[in-house]
Amino acid sequence: MSQQQFENFTASSLYCAKCKTAMPVRERLLLVLPDRELYDYLCTGCASSVGQREVTAGDKLMARAAAPRPRRRAIAPRGLVP
Ligand SMILES: [Zn+2]
Numbered sequence: 001m002s003q004q005q006f007e008n009f010t011a012s013s014l015y016c017a018k019c020k021t022a023m024p025v026r027e028r029l030l031l032v033l034p035d036r037e038l039y040d041y042l043c044t045g046c047a048s049s050v051g052q053r054e055v056t057a058g059d060k061l062m063a064r065a066a067a068p069r070p071r072r073r074a075i076a077p078r079g080l081v082p
Contacts, residue, residue, distance in 0.1 A: 014050045016043040025050055 031038040
């Protein structure tokens with residue numbers, strides 16, 4: 001389970017109103033719905049929420065489609081062998 005958290009971790013920075021500067025953020029899974037997941041971004045300085053991200057099922061399908069697929073070998077047509 002801890003491995004999943006590492007996969008979701010993104011080392012990005014967002015502006016924090018409390019710290020009044022761009023701070024590195026922590027991504028936290030906030031809510032899981034049947035068709036989407038909601039992520040919360042927490043400031044690593046003051047732990048306040050600085051943003052949210054929504055990942056829909058469509059985004060996941062797109063990511064899967066973009067992944068490299070195994071190459072198919074061409075099949076020689078039958079009946080052409082002399
Ligand atoms: Zn902050």
